[in-house]
Amino acid sequence: xxxxxxxxDWSAAEAEIMEATYRALLEHGYAGLSISRIAAELGKSKxxxxxxxxxxxxxxxxxxxxxxxxxxxxxxxxTGDEPTADLEHVVEKLLPLRPDEEQRQLQAVLVGLxxxxxxxxxxxxxxxxxxxxxxxxxxxxxERGIDEGAFRDVDPSRVAEHILAxxxxxxxxxATTDRGSAAAATRVSVASYVDxxxxxxx
Amino acid sequence: xxxxxxxxDWSAAEAEIMEATYRALLEHGYAGLSISRIAAELGKSKxxxxxxxxxxxxxxxxxxxxxxxxxxxxxxxxTGDEPTADLEHVVEKLLPLRPDEEQRQLQAVLVGLxxxxxxxxxxxxxxxxxxxxxxxxxxxxxERGIDEGAFRDVDPSRVAEHILAxxxxxxxxxATTDRGSAAAATRVSVASYVDxxxxxxx
DNA sequence: TGATACTTACCGAACGTTCAGTAGGACTAC
DNA sequence: GTAGTCCTACTGAACGTTCGGTAAGTATCA
Numbered sequence: 341x342x343x344x345x346x347x348x349d350w351s352a353a354e355a356e357i358m359e360a361t362y363r364a365l366l367e368h369g370y371a372g373l374s375i376s377r378i379a380a381e382l383g384k385s386k387x388x389x390x391x392x393x394x395x396x397x398x399x400x401x402x403x404x405x406x407x408x409x410x411x412x413x414x415x416x417x418x419t420g421d422e423p424t425a426d427l428e429h430v431v432e433k434l435l436p437l438r439p440d441e442e443q444r445q446l447q448a449v450l451v452g453l454x455x456x457x458x459x460x461x462x463x464x465x466x467x468x469x470x471x472x473x474x475x476x477x478x479x480x481x482x483e484r485g486i487d488e489g490a491f492r493d494v495d496p497s498r499v500a501e502h503i504l505a506x507x508x509x510x511x512x513x514x515a516t517t518d519r520g521s522a523a524a525a526t527r528v529s530v531a532s533y534v535d536x537x538x539x540x541x542x
Numbered sequence: 543x544x545x546x547x548x549x550x551d552w553s554a555a556e557a558e559i560m561e562a563t564y565r566a567l568l569e570h571g572y573a574g575l576s577i578s579r580i581a582a583e584l585g586k587s588k589x590x591x592x593x594x595x596x597x598x599x600x601x602x603x604x605x606x607x608x609x610x611x612x613x614x615x616x617x618x619x620x621t622g623d624e625p626t627a628d629l630e631h632v633v634e635k636l637l638p639l640r641p642d643e644e645q646r647q648l649q650a651v652l653v654g655l656x657x658x659x660x661x662x663x664x665x666x667x668x669x670x671x672x673x674x675x676x677x678x679x680x681x682x683x684x685e686r687g688i689d690e691g692a693f694r695d696v697d698p699s700r701v702a703e704h705i706l707a708x709x710x711x712x713x714x715x716x717a718t719t720d721r722g723s724a725a726a727a728t729r730v731s732v733a734s735y736v737d738x739x740x741x742x743x744x
Numbered sequence: 745t746g747a748t749a750c751t752t753a754c755c756g757a758a759c760g761t762t763c764a765g766t767a768g769g770a771c772t773a774c
Numbered sequence: 775g776t777a778g779t780c781c782t783a784c785t786g787a788a789c790g791t792t793c794g795g796t797a798a799g800t801a802t803c804a
Contacts, residue, residue, distance in 0.1 A: 353749080369661035371573040375794065385751055387796080392749090396794065448660045455657030457718040458650045459571035468719040475724065501724045502708060502731035509711025516659040517670040522677065522703050529704035537738060555783080577760060587785055589762080594783090598760065751800075758793065764786095771780080 348405060353392055357382060358406040361399065366445055370452040375399075404466055407449055411470070414446070417477065423485030427503075427534055430478060434507045435527050439514070451515040471508075475500050482538070491538045499537065506530055549611055555594055559584060560608040563601065568647055572654040577601075606655060606668055613652060613672070616645070619679065625687030629705075629736055632680060636709045637729050641716070653717040673710075677702050684740070693740040701739065708732055 350358060360381035365373055367381075375396060379386045393399040415433045419426050436443050457463040479500035485491035510526040513519055552560065562583035567575055569583075577598060581588045595601040617635045621628050638645055659665040681702035687693035712728040715721055 367661075369658065371575075371658065372661075373573075374792080376792075384749095386794085387752080388750055390795065452657055452660055454714075454718050455654055456571065456573065458654055459569075459574075464719060468721055471715060471719050471721055471724070475721075498727055498731050498734075501727045502735065505711035505715060505725075505728040506704060506708040507711065508714060509707035509709065512656075512710060512714050513673055513707060516656050516666065517673050518666060519670055519673055519677075522673070523707075525700055525703045526707040529700045532700075533704065533735070533739070537735070576758080578758075586783095588760085589786080590784055592761065746804090748803085749801090751798100753796100753798090755796075756794100759791075760789100761791105762787105762789070764788105766785080767783090769780105769782085771778105773778080774776090 348409070350406070354402070357389060357392060357399070358403055361403045362407070362449060365449050365452060370456060401462060404453060404463060407446075407453060408466060408470060410446060411450060412473075414443070415474070415477075419481070423481050423488065423490050424534065424539065426481045427478070427485075428531065430481065431503070431507060431527070431530055434474070435510050435514075435523065435530075437524060437527055444514075447511055448515050451512060471504065475504050478503055485538065490540060492540055494538060503530060503533070506533075550607060552608070556604070559591060559594060559601070560605055563605045564609070564651060567651050567654060572658060603664060606665060609648075609651060609655060610668055610672060612648060614675075616648070617676070617679075621683070625683050625690065625692050626736065626741065628683045629680070629687075630733065632683065633705070633709060633729070633732055636676070637712050637716075637725065637732075639726060639729055646716075649713055650717050653714060673706065677706050680705055687740065692742060694742055696740060705732060705735070708735075 357378065360383075361373070361378050363381045364377040368374075368377055375386050375389055378399075379389055382389065389399065393402065415430070417426065417430055417433065420429075439447070453463060454467050457467045475497075479496045482491060482494070482496040482499050486493055486496065506526060507530065510523040513526075514523040559580065562585075563575070563580050565583045566579045570576075570579055577588050577591055580601075581591055584590070591601065595604065617632070619628065619632055619635065622631075641649070655665065656669050659669045677699075681698045684693060684696070684698040684701050688695055688698065708728060709732065712725040715728075716725040
């Protein structure tokens with residue numbers, strides 16, 4: 341896996357504010373996110389939030405970090421020695437066949453944040469980094485598979501980008517449409533893609 | 543292609559408001575979209591907008607329709623008789639190899655709108671419909687290819703969902719990251735996916 | 745006693761929305 | 775042909791609410 345940046349440590353109060361922000365985002369979406377709403381979720385006054393953060397932008401930047409940490413935690417892979425299984429493992433983390441409520445919520449929040457990357461440079465950089473790392477992780481598995489003779493001699497980078505785009509697209513659709521079964525179908529199709537495009541032995 | 547719904551006809555004044563909304567969205571994003579901002583782009587007073595729309599929600603619903611129309615216009619396909627070329631054609635419409643500024647902007651706006659589908663039922667239904675139609679369009683081409691013997695006997699539905707997810711994912715990444723070249727790589731990979739997964743003759 | 749973690753009470757600006765008023769064209773009536 | 779009436783498409787000012795943010799005070803603990 342690509343090297344992780346060291347995780348920031350959140351004080352108890354900060355962590356509570358992050359959780360409150362998370363809940364407020366889930367309920368009202370990014371466009372409806374306000375300090376008052378976060379304070380209401382927090383069960384404290386607005387000023388309590390300003391005691392810990394200088395401005396809404398600072399809080400938002402911190403929350404972006406928080407959400408990204410949480411996401412990358414769930415994706416973190418202990419790689420095994422079977423490339424096919426490793427690939428399957430990463431894909432399952434990114435696009436669970438049957439996501440539980442927690443996974444669904446985190447992805448919903450991330451989609452909301454990510455759309456801000458269209459107009460906001462800070463957000464854009466963060467999500468560029470995420471996708472860079474995910475692509476690298478997948479590429480390394482494919483490279484290993486080729487080295488070990490399990491995979492055919494494909495372009496690892498191209499295949500990694502393809503898998504990442506497919507998984508991201510299905511996750512995006514899952515969060516923004518009622519086509520949940522389509523996402524599941526895509527998930528299955530990724531497996532057969534790996535099988536027909538990558539695996540050496542038929 | 544899947545049948546289109548009849549397009550609504552916009553009065554000149556309404557069309558101008560839609561264009562102003564489009565520009566305001568481009569500049570400020572969905573979260574920063576306000577009646578004042580739209581009025582500023584329009585070059586008229588806020589009240590002028592309320593003369594044409596009862597509430598912001600109504601305007602937003604109308605704009606969603608407007609943007610979806612514009613999107614589906616650009617995707618509209620005159621299908622030929624060569625399935626491989628038709629597929630290529632649809633993919634090029636959805637994920638242009640070298641998008642011009644207009645295409646880039648429309649996709650940016652759509653990503654902003656689409657993220658609202660996470661919390662907003664009306665938006666969600668609209669984007670579900672879009673993806674349903676796109677999937678159907680691709681599926682029909684694949685089915686035709688199989689019937690004509692150009693494609694192998696794959697599951698058309700599964701393949702269509704895979705292609706749609708990949709294309710959507712790459713488009714999403716293009717709009718929310720600086721990984722433009724990755725999107726281009728994915729675009730190329732879709733072609734080779736079609737080649738290896740679908741084409742009968744090697 | 746002073747630092748920490750707040751609350752209460754407020755500010756000006758921006759928000760969506762409404763209202764009274766009006767310029768200008770169109771339609772009839774005389 | 776011009777006066778009276780009406781309609782469309784606005785303007786500018788204001789409404790109450792919410793926004794992000796702040797100043798001053800307070801309770802708790804070392």
